[in-house]
Amino acid sequence: MTASKFLRAVLPVLLLAGCGGSAPSPSSAPGGGSSDGILIGHYGSMTGSEATFGQSTDNGIRLAIEEFNAAGGLSGRRIELKTYDTQGKSQEAGTAVTRLITDDKVVAVLGEVASSLSIAGGRVAQQFGVPMITPSSTNPAVTQIGDKVFRVCFLDSFQGRAAAQFARDHLKVSRAAILYDQGQAYSKGLKDFFKEAFVARGGTITTEQAYGGGDQDFSAQLTTIRATAPEVIYVPGYYTDAGNIALQVRKLGLKAPLLGGDGWDSTQLVAIGGEAIEGSYFTNHYSHQDQRPEVDNFVQRYRAKFGQVPDGLAALGYDAARLLFDAMARGKSLSGADLAAAIAATRDFPGVTGRITIDPNRDAQKSAVVVQVRGGVPVYVATVEP
Amino acid sequence: MTKLLQTLSDGLAVGSLYALIALGYTMVYGILQFINFAHSDVFVVGAWVSYTLALAFGLAGATSAPSPAAGFAILLGAMLACGALGFVIERFAYRPLRAAPRLNVLITAIGVSLFLQNVGQLPWMFGTQPQRMPSLLPDTTLFEAAGVRFGLVDLAGAATAVVLMLALEALIYRTRLGRAMRACAFDTRVAALMGIPVDRVISFTFVLGSMLAAAAGFLYAMKYPGLNQPAHATWVLLGLKAFVAAVVGGIGNVRGAMLGGVLIGLVEMFGAAYLSPHLRDIYVFSLLIVVLLVRPSGILGRATAEKV
Numbered sequence: 137m138t139a140s141k142f143l144r145a146v147l148p149v150l151l152l153a154g155c156g157g158s159a160p161s162p163s164s165a166p167g168g169g170s171s172d173g174i175l176i177g178h179y180g181s182m183t184g185s186e187a188t189f190g191q192s193t194d195n196g197i198r199l200a201i202e203e204f205n206a207a208g209g210l211s212g213r214r215i216e217l218k219t220y221d222t223q224g225k226s227q228e229a230g231t232a233v234t235r236l237i238t239d240d241k242v243v244a245v246l247g248e249v250a251s252s253l254s255i256a257g258g259r260v261a262q263q264f265g266v267p268m269i270t271p272s273s274t275n276p277a278v279t280q281i282g283d284k285v286f287r288v289c290f291l292d293s294f295q296g297r298a299a300a301q302f303a304r305d306h307l308k309v310s311r312a313a314i315l316y317d318q319g320q321a322y323s324k325g326l327k328d329f330f331k332e333a334f335v336a337r338g339g340t341i342t343t344e345q346a347y348g349g350g351d352q353d354f355s356a357q358l359t360t361i362r363a364t365a366p367e368v369i370y371v372p373g374y375y376t377d378a379g380n381i382a383l384q385v386r387k388l389g390l391k392a393p394l395l396g397g398d399g400w401d402s403t404q405l406v407a408i409g410g411e412a413i414e415g416s417y418f419t420n421h422y423s424h425q426d427q428r429p430e431v432d433n434f435v436q437r438y439r440a441k442f443g444q445v446p447d448g449l450a451a452l453g454y455d456a457a458r459l460l461f462d463a464m465a466r467g468k469s470l471s472g473a474d475l476a477a478a479i480a481a482t483r484d485f486p487g488v489t490g491r492i493t494i495d496p497n498r499d500a501q502k503s504a505v506v507v508q509v510r511g512g513v514p515v516y517v518a519t520v521e522p
Numbered sequence: 523m524t525k526l527l528q529t530l531s532d533g534l535a536v537g538s539l540y541a542l543i544a545l546g547y548t549m550v551y552g553i554l555q556f557i558n559f560a561h562s563d564v565f566v567v568g569a570w571v572s573y574t575l576a577l578a579f580g581l582a583g584a585t586s587a588p589s590p591a592a593g594f595a596i597l598l599g600a601m602l603a604c605g606a607l608g609f610v611i612e613r614f615a616y617r618p619l620r621a622a623p624r625l626n627v628l629i630t631a632i633g634v635s636l637f638l639q640n641v642g643q644l645p646w647m648f649g650t651q652p653q654r655m656p657s658l659l660p661d662t663t664l665f666e667a668a669g670v671r672f673g674l675v676d677l678a679g680a681a682t683a684v685v686l687m688l689a690l691e692a693l694i695y696r697t698r699l700g701r702a703m704r705a706c707a708f709d710t711r712v713a714a715l716m717g718i719p720v721d722r723v724i725s726f727t728f729v730l731g732s733m734l735a736a737a738a739g740f741l742y743a744m745k746y747p748g749l750n751q752p753a754h755a756t757w758v759l760l761g762l763k764a765f766v767a768a769v770v771g772g773i774g775n776v777r778g779a780m781l782g783g784v785l786i787g788l789v790e791m792f793g794a795a796y797l798s799p800h801l802r803d804i805y806v807f808s809l810l811i812v813v814l815l816v817r818p819s820g821i822l823g824r825a826t827a828e829k830v
Contacts, residue, residue, distance in 0.1 A: 184754075185750060187651055188651070318800050347800060348800060350754055350755060350756035351756065353536065353746065355791070355795075356529070356794035356799040356802070357794075359525055359528050360525075376652040376748060380746065380748035387673075404652060408652060408654045409654075409748075
């Protein structure tokens with residue numbers, strides 16, 4: 137009783153404090169940017185457990201803007217960026233997009249990484265008729281919101297199938313256990329598609345266990361998983377949890393490799409998982425070891441500007457921004473309807489993460505890569521075609 | 523059998539951490555009759571100071587060699603830092619409100635809690651990235667029974683918790699200071715009339731509770747090396763469960779807090795293992811409701827023991 141009272145008393149305060157804590161990143165003039173500039177918005181988890189997601193994406197977008205402006209901008213008009221922090225919270229995502237559209241009057245919105253947050257933000261963008269491109273939200277429901285919401289990454293349906301295909305054909309395993317995050321649409325989606333495809337290919341799911349994002353103790357789930365003797369454990373969650381899970385998997389003496397999704401793509405995965413995450417696989421949007429010139433150029437410029445190897449989220453942020461600029465140049469005007477129509481008409485756009493064609497469902501049709509953590513870095517293993 | 527033993531050992535390990543945190547809640551409540559909601563944040567600070575000290579000792583990264591001596595120094599350092607923090611919190615946030623209505627103090631406690639969370643997130647404090655606590659003990663297996671591994675790390679953690687709790691018991695029941703604490707808990711005003719320096723005793727209670735919370739934070743970071751960022755919701759829930767432990771055991775009662783902590787740990791782990799892992803928080807709060815219905819003053823409520 138006291139506890140629930142406490143929760144009721146504290147939660148609003150926590151939320152308020154959260155609002156106060158979200159620091160908008162510096163931008164030029166308030167309102168619609170400087171007189172001749174074009175303002176676009178980005179909302180992402182710049183702080184919080186998934187902070188590398190937001191930061192990488194923002195870096196990618198900034199690099200794209202810098203290059204586009206250096207090349208003359210949109211017929212001489214500079215692109216400017218306004219970024220709001222969502223702290224990885226759905227309620228913040230809605231607020232951030234509302235602020236971007238109503239206060240800052242952006243012409244388009246980029247974000248979020250997490251599907252749950254893109255769904256929250258996408259509803260707002262759709263309502264105001266401002267186009268939104270999510271760089272890396274892979275849940276199908278995101279673009280089903282309406283005709284103004286797009287994505288430049290593949291879908292969970294494909295990613296889950298790709299993981300199952302890789303496990304069956306490449307790892308040649310037939311018994312898989314699943315440990316997924318019950319609070320994330322992303323994780324649940326991947327779990328469902330993996331299961332379906334794995335079983336369809338003749339595999340068996342030994343057990344399906346859930347956890348809550350941020351949980352520290354997975355011993356109950358892992359003890360159950362250990363009892364079913366799987367050959368691979370599919371963990372379609374985010375990197376913090378995946379790192380923690382890997383530590384406890386090895387501590388319990390489980391030898392099966394872990395298999396994850398693009399939510400693992402962060403340097404913090406290895407920082408936390410350490411030696412326990414070694415040898416694990418995950419599906420991803422691109423590998424920085426890819427030999428294509430687009431990738432090579434991007435990796436070099438990114439490294440020069442930010443001093444690190446870009447992860448998949450940085451590449452997707454970069455692609456999302458460039459695809460938007462391409463559509464701005466082709467569109468009749470910068471009004472929401474015209475811009476959305478131009479984005480929808482994108483065909484064979486040469487992105488760092490592959491050639492991007494927007495299909496009638498506003499999704500991107502692309503391939504996936506599988507990487508393995510070796511010596512602390514993700515190493516390219518295979519490409520899975522749709 | 524494997525599952526039963528595994529669950530039992532996990533439950534006791536987590537339970538002893540809850541117990542350590544619950545002691546701070548219960549001691550402060552015993553004397554001042556208010557819930558120090560900033561207590562769980564002191565625990566978080568304890569975990570993060572441990573991590574920061576480990577970095578300062580040059581133990582960063584998953585590859586560095588474990589160092590038990592450094593581990594002891596880190597534990598001590600975290601306890602001292604949090605003891606000082608507890609002193610400051612009491613001196614500047616609560617003491618000025620000693621005569622104010624209890625609701626004001628409660629609101630202040632929530633304010634202190636939010637202050638600590640937000641300061642903890644600042645780049646020059648702990649930042650917002652989750653981090654890996656380096657391992658300070660070699661990860662050797664002491665013995666294995668029915669497929670369950672009992673490692674050095676687990677044992678050291680449990681032993682530290684038990685030693686600290688025994689030390690606290692001795693302090694409360696065997697020393698003059700402990701007697702003064704018990705007197706203050708019995709009636710602060712009469713204790714003052716008898717010449718007990720009440721302010722100093724209260725200060726000491728906060729310092730003591732905060733040091734135990736720091737030790738719990740250290741042990742937590744050892745057991746779960748992937749540390750969530752300081753303001754993560756997981757920490758709030760953890761502190762809440764420790765608070766539930768204090769209430770279940772009988773708030774104001776030191777032994778009750780220990781019992782409640784272990785009980786909560788066991789209920790959580792057995793529920794997670796045998797019913798459903800993603801409802802683990804529900805078992806804890808259901809236990810709270812049952813205890814409040816059946817025995818509102820907690821299992822070891824005031825009828826059986828003095829409150830401290």
